[in-house]
Amino acid sequence: MKNIKRKELIFNILNIFAIFLWALLLFKYWFTGELNLLIHPNYFILVLVSSIILFLLSIANIIQLIIYNQRNYNRNNSANNQYSKLLPKGWASSLLSFVAILGLITKPMVLSSQTAMQRGVIDSLPPTTLETQSFLTQTSPEKRSLIEWVRTLNAYPEPDTYTGQPANITGFVVHFDHLPDNYIYLSRFVLTCCAVDAYPVGILVELPKSRNNFPVDSWLEIQGIMKTEILPRLDSFPSIETKDKRQLVLKAKEVKVIPTPKNPYDY
Secondary structure (H helix, E strand, C coil): CHHHHHHHHHHHHHHHHHHHHHHHHHHHHHHHCHHHHCECHHHHHHHHHHHHHHHHHHHHHHHHHHHHCCCCHHHHHHHHHHCCCCCCCCHHHHHHHHHHHHHHHCCCCCCCHHHHHHHCCECCCCHHHCCHHHHHCCCCHHHCCHHHHHHHHHHCCCHHHHCCCEEEEEEEEECCCCCCCCEEEEEEEECCCEHHHCEEEEEEEECCCCHHHCCCCCEEEEEEEEEEEEECCCCCCCCCCCCCEEEEEEEEEEEEEECCCCCCCEC
């Protein structure tokens, strides 16, 4: 009988421990700003509220366990059959605890150029992400972010319109082998909900020297002048014949390597 009570106590403690760890994990993501790497800011408050609720739930369960453990023994014993047959009793809590511990000791990874290549880089935004009202307020070209340049191109796609305009943009480096050696694709990911649905957009950049001086995934701040060039399409490959395309290119005058931003995504 004592062994049964001891096992029930261990299972209850495992459940409380799992709830507490997930509350701690969600709070850690919110407090450290790591949520920026995972979800859209619109959901930050939901994560914080969820962590508080889980904290309160774990405290309530601890109090209940201390006060009612003996009194509720018969009820708990009869509830044993309510556990899922898919996993032995206690395994679900152990698995949840293990995943939460991994989250606590590791940091979320920033999406890379490899992810961008896998998901397919584009130079335009889906209609759902367009903010046409933003064009009512004319932002000077040198103050536009990379995403604002892409949005502007979406609204007015003629590249010659922007020839000669100054630009100052930041993003991470993507290499395309079918482009000239001094060209890179400066990109950023756009989040609509979370990192799973993020997609990369960007602008071609003509460098003053070989792109080999700027490794993939390095972050750059580039100042220069916009121009129009006829270049292979971004979705083309050396083995596939495709027509070249007139594209907007930033001719770099100053290139500066910068650390990865705390918030590397746009929305």
